[in-house]
Amino acid sequence: MGQITLNQITKSFGDVQVIPPLDLQINDGEFVVFVGPSGCGKSTLLRLIAGLEDVSSGAIDIDGTDATEIPPAKRGLAMVFQSYALYPHMSVRKNIAFPLRMAGLDKAAQDAKVDAAAKVLNLTDYLDRRPGQLSGGQRQRVAIGRAIVREPAAFLFDEPLSNLDAALRVNMRLEISELHQSLKTTMIYVTHDQVEAMTMADKIVVLQAGVIEQVGSPLELYHTPRNRFVAGFIGSPKMNFFMGAFASEYNAATIGVRPEHLSVSHTDGKWSGKVGVSEHLGSDTFLYVEVDGVSEPVTVRSTGEVGFRHGDTVHLTPDPDKIHRFDNQGLRIQ
Amino acid sequence: MARAVTPRRKTINTLAAWAIGLLIFFPILWTILTSFKTEAQAISDPPVFLFFDWTLENYAVVQERSDYMRFLWNSVIIAGGSTLLGIVIGVPAAWSMAFVPSKRTKDILMWMLSTKMLPAVGVLYPIYLLFIKLGLLDTRVGLTLVLMLINLPIIIWMLYTYFKEIPGEILEAARMDGATLKEEILYILTPMAVPGIASTLLLNIILAWNEAFWTLNLTAAKAAPLTAFIASYSSPEGLFYAKLSAASTMAIAPILILGWFSQKQLVRGLTFGAVK
Amino acid sequence: MATQHSRSAARIMMAPAVVLLLGWMLVPLTMTLYFSFKKYLPLRGGDLGWVGFDNYVRFVSSSAFWPSVQTTLVIVGGVLLITIILGVLLSILLDQPMWGQGIVRILVIAPFFVMPTVSALVWKNMFMDPVNGLFAHLWEAFGAQPVEWLSDASLLSIIIIVSWQWLPFATLILLTAIQSLDSEQLEAAEMDGAPPLARFGFIILPHLSRAITIVILIQTIFLLAIFAEIFVTTGGAFGTRTLTYLIFQRVLESQNVGLGSAGGVYAIILANIVAIFLMRIVGKNLDA
Incomplete structure (x- = not known):
């Protein structure tokens, strides 16, 4: 017992x-x-x-x-x-x-x-x-x-x-x-x-x-x-948070997207930014993308074999089903 | 030292240090040597250093005439007894302060230290009077108590600093494992603190052995330890150098040996943990 | 880290030590204060009533008082000066690489373990005796007139004896402090072009300042109370009567307890002034 x-x-x-x-x-x-x-x-x-x-x-x-x-x-x-x-x-x-x-x-x-x-x-x-x-x-x-x-x-x-x-x-x-x-x-x-x-x-x-x-x-x-x-605490790498215009589009004060729920492309996508550091772990690649209007670099988890380099302009698209919405108290909106 | 030193430099260091070391040690060495001379050789002019007829006669005479063993025994009882008593009282107190600290712990420690700084002469008469009233004057019990009290702050301080180094988690583990407070102190804390307790013991025996205010003022014949035994040589027997030396050698030998073992702990004990 | 249970246990286990020390402090202190306001001569009538601050005034105005203060200061100051200066030099020397370091260390520390009555007697008779002392032989060997140490140079003699006893203490503590100095600091200073003397002045000495302060304070407390060394050498004669010794004489030799107690209160106040500074340093260390 x-x-x-x-x-x-x-x-x-x-x-x-x-x-x-x-x-x-x-x-x-x-x-x-x-x-x-x-x-x-x-x-x-x-x-x-x-x-x-x-x-x-x-x-x-x-x-x-x-x-x-x-x-x-x-x-x-x-x-x-x-x-x-x-x-x-x-x-x-x-x-x-x-x-x-x-x-x-x-x-x-x-x-x-x-x-x-x-x-x-x-x-x-x-x-x-x-x-x-x-x-x-x-x-x-x-x-x-x-x-x-x-x-x-x-x-x-x-x-x-x-x-x-x-x-x-x-x-x-x-x-x-x-x-x-x-x-x-x-x-x-x-x-x-x-x-x-x-x-x-x-x-x-x-x-x-x-x-x-x-x-x-x-x-x-x-x-x-x-x-x-x-x-923000659970999950690794940490969830990305977007505020302001990014979030109001989804009727939230803040939205959160996990790095594994962002897709990245050279040609088109919802948000665009510049690749900063990219970490190649073999199985995965983590890209840190500078997006205008977001204070911290956005972390993207991608497959091991991607051809993005420092300074490349890339386009990010969140998986619409995996967007977490939070109100201005920081509480989850169902 | 991180780098090699030239042999020349090391030789100079060695010679200088040994010369100074021997100079400082010389009075002790001379006393020991003199104790093996005859009285005539002890005052011969010019003095003889090593080449004399070595004799043990002085030791026999000193023992016979002034009953060295009785004083030695008093010293052993008083120094050992006061230290053991102090440890028995000090261990629980140090445990409390090290492992269950409160806002007042620091104040209590500082206050205990302050009692050590009370000049003995300031309270000489009251203690003298109390000793007469309580029948403690010239008794080993009385002197043991006084020496225990004057050294208790040092004992508690030393134990406290040693206990502080033992992680509290280990004692908590013992508590979780079902040990009572007594078992926790007996089976876990004490064995772990053996080195610390031993050095506390050693240093306090030395301090008590050499204490020369209360031992001179509160004893007469019965309970007098070696400090008083030597003081009785101040005149006119002090003129018998060989015997004075033999008596002195016997009085300091036990403690010199203990002292050499405890030299590292001495620093911590005498600076109340301020220098480690 | 404590529960109600362990806190109450702690209180109980601390009680014996606290009660004993409290008694040891308060009882005699109260009695000393009590006597200091009385005319009290145990052998000549006993308790002769309250006299207010009479004893305090008399103690200070007696012809023996100021000389005793001066003697105390000369002895304490002299011993401090000698032990600190020699202690710093000696500890630096002992920190150097050499053969037989451990043995030298033991030789240097030894005097500290010699009981005060022994060292006083040995010095008095075997070294400072004007006829048979080693110093006398040494002086004669150079054709000089032997010195009557304990009567003609009594204060100096006592300072020598006490310094010999306390030099090991100062050396040992300063050596411990030096050994805690990061040798990279010295090497950095050397790289920066500092010659040995500058390294001593700018690196070693500042590093030692805390240890030196502690040595000064602790020694002062013990030196203010030296007793046996005077008791067996001069018995307070030839200008070697310190404040401690004067009080001892008032109380036990002339049995003027009231006067002696007033002196005791002065001594307590004096020691406390030094103690406060020491406790500050120790207390700070406790927080760290």
Whole structure:
């Protein structure tokens, strides 16, 4: 079980309210990602759920019991920290066994569980090493192992991949997803990287300044962002925004078009501009086109083999079904 | 240093530094050498440096006459006891300030530091009077308490700066893993802070061992540590150089050895973390 | 990073230290203040009633007061001057590449670990004794008349002894500071055409200024309170009676507690003036 309900919770540090009243429902077995720019309160929210911080008001419900006043150790949650927070003076085995030792399990039971977890995580050969002798990816797995052995109601991940290099990050992303597939335990995952959010989540919670901007599946957020912030935050490269005359044509204050929904041509199209930088990635080519009346270059995603060069005049046409319209509050117009 | 230095330059540096180092160390060296001479050789004119009849006689005489072991034991108890007591009180306090900081933490730290700056002579009589009233004058317990109190700010400061370097996430991980506060401090914080706690221990033993205001003014015979033992040589026995040297060597030897181990931490401890 | 629970735990765990230090500060301080307004002679009638600021006035107007202030300032100033100048030079030397750096370092630091009573006695008898001291032999070797150090040059003698004890402290801290200097800065200055003396004046010295300030402040606090060195050498005679020593004599030797306490209050005020500057620096560092 691992159903978590946040009921009108708030958090203030002194006079500063970092989380205004907030409701959220996390279902058993769900992989939920909190995503948002740094300082949006996503880590604070995770720490509130963990019990490492007190809520200022409101209630946290875990599996039907009010956990608001329960200390972190008793909530049945396990956490993987950004720095991994391994105990440097203990071997890998002792690190993983620590929560079991605190729970008062006997030595044989501890060993059995540690060995099982080590096998799943490919750590069997490293059990007698100290964390300092491990690579970043291995440390990450030890931290996960320490969380797994407790068989928690839910796993909490606080930006667990941000200290890894790019290649390893992709690997660990897959491993965590696979772990979720096999354990089917609730996972709450905090990241500022929308790619991680899109690739891993069942449900994404987009936060800004402590406020939930939108909750939904990755594709819901991609196709129907509720406002300009979500539209700009989800998707890579970022959505292009057009204002003024461009938008009023569509009865909106702002329109947004994703780079992959613009077609580009030498000869004709709706808007024209000059090619600035073009990035050739092989599979794709990203063109940055200067369009008069648009402050930032318009990003266009094109196929790998296109013959546009710096300074060429090109014509852009948006896919009419894929235009996102926003009112002057930044909210989506249906 | 990023670049190679000519051997000539390095030789000059070495000679100069060694000459100055030996000059500074000379009084200690001379004391140690003299402690192995006979009284006659100790005051011979011209002085003899190395070529004399080495003898251990002085050490035997000093021990016999002034009961060196008793003073040594007092020093050990007072310096060690005050430091251990200070650590036991200081670790929880430093934990609080390092890991649960509040708006007042900085003020409290500064205030603690300010008590260290209170000139001892300003409160000499009240302490003297209190010690008489409480029956603590010339007792090891009394002196242990006073030395613990004068060094407590340094102990807390040093521990605080060491604890600050331990990431709070690790302690939070322990909390998530089900450790109680006691277990968190005992199993996680303390083992991780062993180097810091050890240097705090070492530096404070040194400071307590060499403290020479309260140890001279609050003891007479029973509880007097080595500082008082040496002071008793000030006259007329001080004229017996060899014995004075033997007594001095015995008084400083333990701490010289400890000091050499802790020289790196000394800086941090004595500047309250302002220079690292 | 805290919950209500951990905050209350923190308060409880801090309590012993805070209560003890508060008691250690307030109780004697209150008593000193109390005595300073009384005529109090424990061996000659005990408590003889309130006298207002009499003790404060008498302490300052006594013929021993100004000389003691002057002695204190000369000793503190002299030791600071010697330890800082020699400390800077020595720390620069020790920072150079050489053989046996670690051992030299240990030799230089050693005096700091010698207990004050030992260093005072060793210097007094084995070096400064006018008949058998090494200095006497040295002077005679050059055909000069040996100096009666502790009576004829008493202040200088004390300054030498105390400087020897504190030079290691200054050197060690300045050396630590020098080692934190980015060597690329010096190389850049060299590329810019700065000769060694200019590099010292424009790069090294400014880099050391903070460490020097700290050394000055910390040493001042300890030097204002030196006691054992005077206690076992001159016993306050021959113009070596510092403010600390004068108060000690008033309280314990002549048992005039009221007068001594007034002196103690002066000493506390003096130390606090220095302390405020030190705390500013330390406090700033705390924010960083």
